[in-house]
Amino acid sequence: xxxxxxxxxxxxxxxxxxxxxxxxxxxxxxxxxxxxGAADQEKALEEAMNQQSPKNLDPSTNIPNGWTERKTADGQxxxxxxxxxxIEGSAxxxxxxxxxxxxxxGVNDDIQKRTQDFAAKGYYAVAxxxxxxxxxxxxxxxxxxxxALTDAxxxxxxxxxxxxxADLAAKGTVSKARTGVIGWCMGGQQACLLATTDPRIKAxxxxxxxxxxxxxxxxxxxxxxxxxxxxxxxxPGPADVNAFEKSLKDAKIEVEIHRYDAAGHAFASKSSPDxxxxxxxxxxxxxxxxxxxxxxxxxx
Numbered sequence: 001x002x003x004x005x006x007x008x009x010x011x012x013x014x015x016x017x018x019x020x021x022x023x024x025x026x027x028x029x030x031x032x033x034x035x036x037g038a039a040d041q042e043k044a045l046e047e048a049m050n051q052q053s054p055k056n057l058d059p060s061t062n063i064p065n066g067w068t069e070r071k072t073a074d075g076q077x078x079x080x081x082x083x084x085x086x087i088e089g090s091a092x093x094x095x096x097x098x099x100x101x102x103x104x105x106g107v108n109d110d111i112q113k114r115t116q117d118f119a120a121k122g123y124y125a126v127a128x129x130x131x132x133x134x135x136x137x138x139x140x141x142x143x144x145x146x147x148a149l150t151d152a153x154x155x156x157x158x159x160x161x162x163x164x165x166a167d168l169a170a171k172g173t174v175s176k177a178r179t180g181v182i183g184w185c186m187g188g189q190q191a192c193l194l195a196t197t198d199p200r201i202k203a204x205x206x207x208x209x210x211x212x213x214x215x216x217x218x219x220x221x222x223x224x225x226x227x228x229x230x231x232x233x234x235x236p237g238p239a240d241v242n243a244f245e246k247s248l249k250d251a252k253i254e255v256e257i258h259r260y261d262a263a264g265h266a267f268a269s270k271s272s273p274d275x276x277x278x279x280x281x282x283x284x285x286x287x288x289x290x291x292x293x294x295x296x297x298x299x300x
């Protein structure tokens with residue numbers, strides 16, 4: 001018995017060696033069904049790969065969800081957090097697209113979750129990282145990061161995000177006629193600035209944040225505007241919101257403004273739990289989803 005097990009192992013090794021030798025000498029007549037088994041495995045692998053990678057799909061349109069990079073006009077690298085619905089088949093899906101602009105905390109978990117929510121609703125959503133990978137939950141640090149970021153630097157990064165979507169629009173992945181921007185707090189301000197300088201933005205959503213006040217600049221906005229504001233906010237305050245709305249109407253720009261009592265700055269942000277107001281935030285989001293569906297998803 002002690003010699004039986006080594007003998008069995010030695011015999012199995014000889015059998016494997018013989019099969020390999022036969023395969024080399026006469027690959028068309030491999031014994032014991034080895035050739036057929038390999039063919040079956042190869043077929044199964046091919047079928048699995050076809051299920052994961054739709055046929056005839058341009059790989060440049062099927063960008064994986066998550067982080068990617070883009071160059072600005074002057075060659076700087078910008079990080080983009082991409083989230084989109086499943087893209088299948090060879091037909092161009094022509095999705096509505098949203099550029100997502102962060103609060104002063106950075107592209108944190110909350111902003112990433114909002115970007116994922118947009119994708120779940122059928123939008124090709126891209127959050128532009130204005131802080132080069134930095135995030136914080138500390139208000140003092142957030143204020144310092146925001147202060148260090150000039151409007152020119154922020155806009156350069158945001159335009160790289162619009163360029164990214166424009167490339168996808170050229171391939172039919174997203175619709176250039178249904179590309180919008182949404183931002184909160186400092187992101188609301190940057191979204192408003194972008195809308196006045198980039199005609200590729202066709203719809204703008206502003207959740208509070210300092211506003212563009214010059215009527216001549218506001219006239220440059222292409223497409224409708226949705227504004228969400230708290231009446232207890234001071235930046236912008238109610239008078240600022242009224243002037244903003246009047247300037248847009250005077251410029252013949254379609255505008256929809258919603259104001260909320262007992263709500264201050266960042267009332268719809270879960271990144272600011274001490275300011276967050278659940279009832280007002282829920283209503284604001286309900287109105288935002290309906291507005292986006294009308295002005296982006298269903299727009300022609």
